[in-house]
Amino acid sequence: MDKTITLKLTEDEAEIIIDALEEDMQGYVDSAKEARGNNNREDVKTFDEAAQRINSLIERIRTLID
DSSP: OOOOOOOOOOHHHHHHHHHHHHHHHHHHHHHHHHHHHTTOHHHHHHHHHHHHHHHHHHHHHHHHHO
16 A cells, blocks of 8 residues: 655645656656667556656646646
């Protein structure tokens, strides 16, 4: 079971976190593209999954500040 944590952030702080997550996600997207070019299906799957999980987290945070 995942442990739940509670954070109190300003909207600006939440935006900073979103910006950092977007940068991180882009790294995984780029790595997945490179892995596709190398026909490394296992890495493509891993990198795509990581990017999707980060994107889900970004969306959760955006819902809280919109």
